[in-house]
Amino acid sequence: MTMIDRKLLEIKERMQFYRDNYRRGASLLIFFFVVITMLIVTLFYEVLTQPAPAFYASTTAGELVPIEAMDSPNYSSSPLIK
Incomplete structure (x- = not known):
């Protein structure tokens, strides 16, 4: 194997290395x-x-009470106390 053949083989292997890594x-x-x-x-x-x-x-006793949405905003605390 001549020097040129070895260099060509080395170049081919290097190109295959880069090609394989590019594909990966x-x-x-x-x-x-x-x-x-x-x-x-x-x-x-x-x-x-x-x-x-x-x-x-939750009440003071720890019971869960679902909250219901109101139709209008609450401006006083009297409905909350009832």
């Missing part, structure tokens, strides 16, 4: 893009399908 990197990039896209879709699904929060008040 591109495959990983596509894989991570798919994973990130799936995570974003899952995040939007979770945010958009959240149930409405349920609020409860």
